[in-house]
Amino acid sequence: SQQRATINAVAVNEDGVMVTGDSLTQSLLLLEEIKSFGKVREAVRNQGTGSLLGMVKAGMTDEAVWLYENMEERCRKLKENSLSFDVKIIDSVVKVFSATTRHDSYRPWQNLEVQECGGSFAISGKRILTCAHVVTILNPCTFIDVQRNNSTTLYKARVTKIAHECDLAILEVDNNEFWEGLSALSFADIPLVGEALTVVGFPEHESNVCESGLVTGIKFRQYTHSQTEHLAITVDANIISGHSGGPAITQGKVIGVAFQSIDFKVFKAHISVIPTYVVMQFLSSSEESQQLSSFSSLGLTYTLSNFSKGVLINRISSLSGAHKIMCPLDMMLAIDNVAIRNDGTPFRGEERIDFRYLVSLKKPGDSLLIKFLRSGDVHECDVTLKPVTPHLEVQKYYNRPKYFIFGGLVFVPFSKAYMDDIGYRLPADDPLFTTEIEAKELDVGELVMLSRVLRHDTNRYYEHLERRQVYKVNGVKVNSLKHLVELIEQCSMEYLTLDLQGGEVAELHYASAQEATSEIVELYRVFYSKSD
Structure with a gap:
């Protein structure tokens, strides 16, 4: 009863107007920062609702204060957005079903059946735009169907273009019946911070669901599907699985594609939207492959300077177009005559944005005019x-998972897919989570895991060493799975010694383990002891 009284109290603003729907959800977040329900009850009884909200405000974090102070404006914008939303747009949003098989990262010689459901929408040229992770794996076992709004008919679709790096894909449907009366949506530019929009999607087992919110930020953010950073629009709307691939609409036009949610400490209902300029880059770029990304990069790392202008160059890749032109410790001042500030590059009016935005507007092969400072002198070049090799996570979508079995010990490279497959069922103190942190924080090569132990007399008592990182083989540091295979196959010592995470050591009699490997793979019905 105390909780209900509290909710009812906070659901009224200082003017006595009820706060409902989406805004009520945000209001309830403020309750988490009230330390005592007793104080709330006393405030309601003795001083009224207005004083209650003043008390709530006094105990809030800065983000929650901002939310409270802008609540009235937020409600007004959401109401205007709701009234102006053209429901006919929903008819251009399409539900996507995909079913396929993929390799099990934990048992890489086996396949898993995967089913996905998401949103998409019609664009020009009789094409459908969706997220890459909605269709993800493309192989002969992949089947994709699409379903129009308020229809029960499924139509066969196929992927004609996909870029895992930016998490986008194009579908086409050959059946002309599907396209009858289906209007293509048009695109608009990046919205303003504070602008209201609506995201349309198809959560599982539901018809279309529209969620509204305000744009709260425009910044570079990691795309979970590829582990690479691109510009993303942050919106304080709540979406669930099934909204991915759906359009984000404002003033009747698409400003982006919904693709992932964000878990903030205070705002627990935020999503990221792929902005239209990334979509346009994807539509006009060359095909992504295992060797080449469809996006360009300067190929350097940097840190913010202590001055108001410029960024300090740390390292330049030998594959970068700036290699042998610029040097570490150069101060990059401007790109294409747009000044770089350490608080961001001027974007629109008072808005600031990461200077990488200027680079991302270009395609591989395009040139940039860079102004930089070296030893007190300003230079231009x-x-x-150049096209860059895709991130390792992107390459994995084009490769069979790699593994190596020796003496019943199964070795695999650490990856996001591996973490996704088994991380959810492990205790919080499992060593695998330490490896995940190390992979994110350290600039290292490929981390190698002792993933499983296929039990056999030759590896008895080592089953507790599963999911541990392999540091060394016979005293030599391991830098990739390929390197580990070479070290083991070329071993000339009587015993094979593995230094593992947590100070653990595994030691196998080399000849016995080598002889037992063929017996183990046959016993466990594994076709090959190592991947191609």
């Missing part, structure tokens, strides 16, 4: 942007 033209740098040609």
Whole structure:
């Protein structure tokens, strides 16, 4: 009863107007910062609702204060957005069903059946735009169906273009019946911070669901699907699985594609939207492959300077167009005559944005005019942007998972897919989570895991060493799975010694383990002891 009284109290603003729906959800977040329900009850009884909200405000974090102070404006914008929303747009949003098989990262010689459901929408040229992770794996066992709004008919679709790096894909449907009366949606530019929008999607077992919110930020953010950073629009709306691939709409036009949620400490209902300029880059770029990304990069790392202008160059890749032109410790001052500030590059009016935005507007092969400071002198140079090798996480979508079995010990490279497959069922203190942190924080090569122990007399008592990182083989530091295979296969010592995470050591009699490997793979019905 105390909780209900509290909710009813906070659901009224200082003017006595009820706060409902989406705004009520945000209001309830403020309750988490009230330390005592007793104080709330006393405030309601003795001083009224207005004083209650003043008390709530006094105990809030800065983010929650901002939310409270802008609540009235937020409600007004959401109401205007709701009234102006054209429901006919929903008819252009399409539900996507995909079913396929993929390799099990924990048992890489086996397949798992995967089913996904998400949103998409019609664009020009009789094409459907969705997220890559909605269709993800493309192989002969992949089947994709699409379903129009308020229809029970499924139509066969196929992927004609996909880029895992930016998490986007294009579908096409050959059946002309599907396209009858289906209007293509048009795109608009990046919205303003504070602008209201609506995200349309198809949560599982539901018809279309629209969620509204305000744009709260525009910044570079990691795309979970590829582990690479691109510009993303942050919106304080709440979406669930099934909204991915759906359009984010404002003033009747698409400003982006919903693709992932964000878990903030205070705002627990935030989503990221792929902005339209990334979509346009994807639509006009060359095909992504295992070797080449469809996006360009300067190929350097940097830190913010202590001055108001410029960023300090730390390292330049030998594959970068700036290699042998710029040097570490150079101060990059401007790109294409747009000044770089350590608080962000001027974007629109008072808005600031990461300078990488200027680079991301270009395609591989385009050039940039870069102004930089070296030893007190200002220099200018033209740098040609080169295509880059996709992130390891992107490459994995084009490869069979790698593994190596020796003496019943199964070795695999650490990856996001591996973490996703088994991380959810492990206790919080499992060593695998330490490896995940190390992979994110350290600039290292491929981490190698002792993933499983296929029990056999030759590896008896080592089953507790599963999911541990392999540091060394016979005293030599391991830098990739390929390197580990070479070290083991070329071993000339009587015993094979593995230094593992947590100070653990595994020691196998080399000849016995080598002889037992063929017996173990046959016993466990594994076709090959190592991947191609």
